[in-house]
Amino acid sequence: MSSIEKIETDIRDAERGPARPGARPTIGNNGLLMISWIAPVVVLIAWEWLAQSGWLSPQVLPAPSKVARTAFKLLLSGSLLNDLGVSLLRAAAGFAIGGGIGFALGTLVGFSRIAQALIDRSVQMIRAIPFLAMVPLVIVWFGVGEGEKIFLVSLGVAFPIYINTTLGIRQVDPKLLELGRVQGLGTWQTVRRIILPGALPSILTGVRYSLATAWLALVVAETIGAQSGLGFLAMDAREFLRTDVIVLTILIYALIGVAADSIARLLERRLLAWHPNYGDAAR
């Protein structure tokens, strides 16, 4: 290829905009979106067909349509919304407590070397324990009740928030801190206008990660023992071999996980609109 031809292709490439791997001009983004849904839909249809034709015992895996009908019935009776509400409330309470503690400790350690010396080693030691290994001990402490569940969720949430808050504060560009001094910012102004915004991407990563942990903790806590909530719904259904209800609760757990992640991402887009990797410009 001569150099002039090369330059011309370069110009054409440039006009087409940044190349996306796998993206051809013939298939737009909508086309790609549709293609990505082919596999899940095929699996769903196959599942329905296998269940209807009797290949799959309803005891093993009920048809999707059966699960949908069950969902509708439980919705009408009000029990589904009630249990869902109880579960969400537990998750929210645990998230608030654990997140608050993680953020407070993370901020302290991020700012102060003395606080780091005092706190960080202990936190890292506790973090080394898989928090689900604590379940038997937590049951001894709190019994099987709300306290146990909220404690487990808090435990799962606190660490990701703690670590990412500390990291975020530590990673704030020292050149910007120096600028703050040159511009005569006080301590509080420096924290508010330079340190916290600079740490925010990292903190939000922690939030997103801890949402997943919170949900996992809740599933485990509710499955071990509960008188209400989604986990109770599933365990109760197990007694009566109601596989349709069990599948339904699993689906709801999945949906809420996805919803929580979407909310976290929306938060990132809003709060990090300035950031080249987030915000609307990155879309």
Place this chain on the structure above:
Amino acid sequence: MTLHAIPVRTVPAVVVNGLRRSYGERIVIDNLDLRIERGEFVALLGESGCGKTTLLRALAGLDPIQGGHIAAPRRPAVVFQEHRLLPWETLWRNVSLGLAGDNPRERAAAALAEVGLGDRLDDWPRNLSGGQAQRVALARALVQEPELLLLDEPFAALDALTRLRMHDLVKELAARHRPGVLLVTHDVDEAIALADRILVMRDGIIAFEHSATTRGGATATRARLLLELGVTAGTAQVV
């Protein structure tokens, strides 16, 4: 009563006496004296590592000094080599960072207008070119109405054409606001183009001083400065 010529009373923007600055054993600035008047544009030339940025940082109050005295009336404004804009704040918020007093937005808007970005108040730093970002940094320094403006190689990262435009802008702004200016640079031509007085720093002291009033012509000045900087090949070509 006869009229005497009124002596020109100049007001210093900064006075430095016997400044010492060292990193452990190594002395970087040794017994340095310097005086910059308000409205005076001083360029400080020197090889890399000669202590010129160290001097600027000491004047800015960013580093502790080991001896001597720095008298500056107020906190000086600094423009660094990098723009150092806060990426999470809009341009006017960046310009008004640390600005005391009323109407910060109006004053930031006026400063941005002065550097030709008056229509970009609510834009984000990520949408700026390198030259534009450096102009915002300049506006952020000038909005404080500093008596001393410290420029630490602010044009070094810019392309040649942008740099020339920035020279004009800085010269014009310095003439209008009349702070004392200390420009640290390693570009001899930049120093000649902008400064009333050019200092060459070597071995921790000011080894050579050239004033615009005693200037014998740009070519001769350039040759002399290069000689002072220890560049002989360049001088041979010019002379």
